[in-house]
Amino acid sequence: MNKLLLGIGMLLILSACDDNKQTADKSDAANNAAQQEITESTPQTSHAPVATDIDTEVVQARAVIKTFAGTxxxxLQAGIKAGGAVTALEICNTKAPQIAEKVATEAGMQVSRVSLKNRNPDNAPNAWQKAVLEDFEIQQAAGADPATLEFSEIVEHDGSKEFRFMKAIPTGGVCLACHGESLAKEVRETITTLYPDDSATGFTLGDIRGSFVVTKRLH
Ligand code: HEC
Structure with missing residues (x-):
């Protein structure tokens, strides 16, 4: 149990680091919603400067997410194999913040995760992120593979441009130990204690668990 608490403690530290970004985002939620109206659509012509910008950023954002998610x-898989969900929590969440921070810093981008059914309240989406998540659900219901769902835009923000990117996170088999329909007693109890408002269970294979969010202030 101590190990599990330590692991989840790491999670809280991780989310505390994420908080700064999330809080900044949320305080801007109203602005963001307003700014969606002046969102620049991605021109399809390759010679347009904005198209060049967004294409470059999208490639970089995908790479940042791939490194973060893959690692x-x-x-997670190694931890579960070695000692179950409790060990996975500890191993994964000791390293997750380091990995996230490293890849994000190198790329000059901010990286976070959000969900319509979040476990940590800090991972609740802001206005524009919620709209994208809802659109992902609609696309999946219409038959799209969640593994392919992405969103990108560049908006005017505080007098400069902000790049925004989201990529849906499908629920895999390994996720079900902590996000599925039936959790082991110890896992459920600990999660309930630490996240009394948890709504990140009941997922099945292939559901959209949430989304990665990458943002970058462009100069
Ligand atoms: C060992 C337990 C465990 C496993 C396995 C696990 N998660 Fe989580 N997950 C958590 C916990 C705990 C949090 C809350 C983290 C925090 O406090 O920020 C979380 C948070 C998340 C979030 C952020 C949104 C939210 O609900 O707060 C996403 C997205 C997510 N998990 C996706 C996944 C995916 C996809 C997998 C499988 C590849 C997975 N998780 C496997 C325990 C787990």
Missing amino acids: LKGE
Whole structure:
């Protein structure tokens, strides 16, 4: 149990780091919603400067997420294999903040995760993120593979441009131990204690668990 608490403590530290970004985002939620109206659509012509900008940023954002997600998933799988969900929590969440911070800093981008059914209240989406998540759900209901769902835009923000990118996170088999329909007693109890408002269970294979969010202030 101590190990599990330590692991979840790490999670809280991780989310505390994320808080700064999230809080900044949320305080801007109203602005963001307003700014969606002046969102620049992505021109399809390759010679337009904005198209060049957004294409470059999208490639970089995908790489940041791939590194973060790939490493995180690898750690999760190794942890579960070694000692179950409790060990996975500890291993994964010791390394997750380091990985996230490293890849994000290198790319000059902010990285976070959000969900319509979040476990940590800090991972609740702001206005524009919620709209994108809802659109992902609509696209999946219409038959789209969640693994392919992405969103990108560049908006005017405080007199400069902000790049925004989201990529849907499908629920894999390894996720069900902590997000599925039936959790082990110890896992459920600990999660309930630490996240009394948890709504991140009941997922099944292939559901959209949430989304990665990458933002970057462009100069
Ligand atoms: C060992 C337990 C465990 C496993 C396995 C696990 N998660 Fe989580 N997950 C958590 C916890 C705990 C949080 C809350 C983290 C925090 O406090 O920020 C979380 C948070 C998240 C979030 C952020 C949104 C939210 O609900 O707060 C996403 C997205 C997510 N998990 C996706 C996944 C995916 C996808 C997988 C499988 C690849 C997975 N998780 C596997 C325990 C787990």
